[in-house]
Amino acid sequence: MAERLFVALVHHPVVDKNGEPIASAVTNLDLHDIARACRTYGVGGYYVVTPLDDQQRLVHQILDHWLSGAGGRYNPERREALELVRVTPTFAGAVDDIAAATGHRPVCVATSARPRADGVTCRQVRGMLDGPAPVLLAFGTAWGLADGFMDKADHILEPIRMASAYNHLSVRSAVAILLDRLLGD
């Protein structure tokens, strides 16, 4: 079941502190922490979505170090995690890639720290993973996924802390917690 769940870390379209649309920078630790969590839970693939050429090059440089360079020889477990990373310029590119690999267009589930009336639960997403289509879980960097992105998602997952007044997890923590809720023992 876990291999039919995919994760996308979206760097565009996301919003900044003031709600303005931006393309955020890729960070090295987002690659490592999220890849390690994906590998630990058996996720099918981890898409890093950025339209910026220089950011795509940066990701490929980091991946080269760990997949075919000195990093992978020093720490083979890290290589095994980073093998899950795919780089795509758009979220639609990740959807197409999964559709080509699995034969099914994935159900797209966006995540958010803001409560909404129409949010789906982790239990419902677990149910989706029993269906024929894979599931692609989208996480926003910076101050979160832009509204235009949310509107196009098939579903929006309810926030990790529904009732809390303070809900400012890092995206790395949010991915780890949701993988545990969806795929944990």
Add this chain to the structure above:
Amino acid sequence: MAERLFVALVHHPVVDKNGEPIASAVTNLDLHDIARACRTYGVGGYYVVTPLDDQQRLVHQILDHWLSGAGGRYNPERREALELVRVTPTFAGAVDDIAAATGHRPVCVATSARPRADGVTCRQVRGMLDGPAPVLLAFGTAWGLADGFMDKADHILEPIRMASAYNHLSVRSAVAILLDRLLGD
């Protein structure tokens, strides 16, 4: 209940890749990610344990920036999270500090990625949080807490992935997942 759980991030005594005892370096993102998770789940305090003077100074410099400097004005939520951070040279110092603040010596629960026959479950630790004493959950940096540390803990928590052959989460991810299991909705 959550405010009776405390987190310690231990930089000594931990082991390196070859199992040799070391004092690891503090990393900025360990402070931020773990403080944000602790604040989101209502944890009572987050202890950064390092015996190294320069590393203690580094933590205090980072905290100054976010608690009384420009960082806290730019992002007040981040300040609210980092207010939970305490710096102690030893784990025993964290234990003493919690005992002084709460009137009870905390139950010390060490975490590990390695399965053990005598590990306690998250359900058991949740039960401890209903008792009179607070609980201090210890996480190792680098390649994990040294054996000598484990021997002195009151309990050792079973690994996050009991049955998985691959279990290489970052400490940031491990903290987030365990806080969710212990204190989640």
